[in-house]
Amino acid sequence: MNQLIPLIPFLPLLGFAINGLYGRQMSKTAVGLIGSGTLLASFLLSVACFNTVSASGPIQTVLYNFITVDSLHVDFSFLVDQLSVWMMLIVTGVGFLIHVYSIGYMHDDAGFWKFFAYLNLFIFSMLLLVMGDNLVMLFFGWEGVGLCSYLLIGFWYDNREYGKAARKAFIMNRIGDLGLLLGIFLIFKTFGSLTYADIFARIETVNPDPAIVTAICLLLFVGAMGKSAQIPLYTWLPDATPVSALIHAATMVTAGIYLVARCHPLYNLSPDALNVVALVGLATSIFAALIGLRQNDIKKVLAYSTVSQLGLMFVALGMGAYVTAMFHVTTHAFFKALLFLGAGSVIHAMGGEQDIRNMGGLRKALPITFWIFLIGTFAISGFPLLAGFFSKDEIFANTFAAGGKWWWGFAGLGGLITAVYMCRLLFVTFFGEFRGTAEQRHHLHESPAVMTIPLIVLAVLSALGGFLNTPHFLHLGTSQWMAHFLEPVVQNTNLHHGGEPHHLPASTEWILMSVTTSLALLVMATAYWVYVVRRSLPATDVAQTGLTKVLANKFYVDEIYQFLFVRPLKKLPKSCTTMPTSGLLMVW
16 A cells, blocks of 8 residues: 555646646547546545555655755655545545536636646645645645645636736735744754654653744644635635636645644644634634625635635634534535535536626526535535534534633624525525526526536535534434544544533533524525515615625725735835935845
């Protein structure tokens, strides 16, 4: 098995090389087969690794010495343990479905070959990030997914808005990456190694200053904030184009969650850092959810939903519920990839239209897309027994146990707002009368099988994925299965506020689940009454006033950033060119 592990990341890299070098001369069928086939092979090898790790424990493969300078020794090596192999399955499995879907979605695009090359490079970088056994390899993969994000967001570079969005994503991620890099430097200075096993083994022997540990954790979290789109580094994600946003939902944006979960032994030593993680996550979850209430671009609604759900994952991490956060990473990968792909199917059928106010009644013309979108919407909203129901309930339960009723209440508020804007999106898009043009009506058609089959697979996963880690008090055969699998590497410690682990009695968990579920169902029923029974429609841009206008304009955060940072930086070169030589020398 050790000899096969390097093939998992390098097969997608091979697909990138072949499609990147020769894709222009190849048929689109060949390009799609190479791009998707190499990833399918990686997924099958990941399944084999999963079976081996389950039976025999972690596997480590050292390829060669990467860096040796004085006391710094870094190997190019892979660590396939319970946490990394779980991420490998998500990245390769969901990534493969996205690749297959993209064969149909991008079929008529002149840059078909280039798009698949970028996707394969994206997967290689993400696998390098999660499979590396040290922080240097994580950082190389981290920068790789940042580069691929830039390439995918700006894929249609002749569109000026997409070019701006790509630059925004690249720059904001570099801000976060500086924090990550400083954190890595401080880890080496403190522990004398960048290999995970060495760092965690030396925690007790080194006995680092608590302030140093807090600084390390906060710097790492700055990197996570950029990659996983948390306040204030979140504004790049909603500007991602429909195609690039597909893969962000399941891979890149979860890198920050993985980083904190992987380094959880350090975070357990710093209650202050956990407080910051939880506070930023909670603020981001509610803030992004409020913005999602008044967005009318189908992809922006889903993008802000992604930001909000990532915030919930960080709340779980901040409460010491690391397994719970990874559980929601898993279910979120299923239903959010489903929703993004479903949105792509809608946009494809509407000839590029993305404003839900110009849609309506699409369930008749797009029956498969409607049903899978309904499953995805209900899953993320917390409908009973669907994937999001179990993972979000576990977040709320751990939040109540470790943080108390106020934390639980605000986290639950973010969940309820999610149900509002997602049901609004579903009902306005697929119910009522068609509001588009006659040409769009004529163009309406269900997506081809190469697009709908991945949607159906993801819909099944979104419906059943929650049974991977059902609550213990339900006494099902899958109770805490995922938690038991990850236990050798990461556990829920619930050490928020630095106390002892908190455990809720079954009766309390039943009450919490009943309250959150009842409220979610009430919200969904109310949304149905407003948008289907009463046939209310979102207000036009001109009619928006007061808070509605503020939410529609996303609290004017982009405008504030433009005023505070972009405009002054644009003026800087002009002032330098007009400054006398003596003035330039004085500045120097």
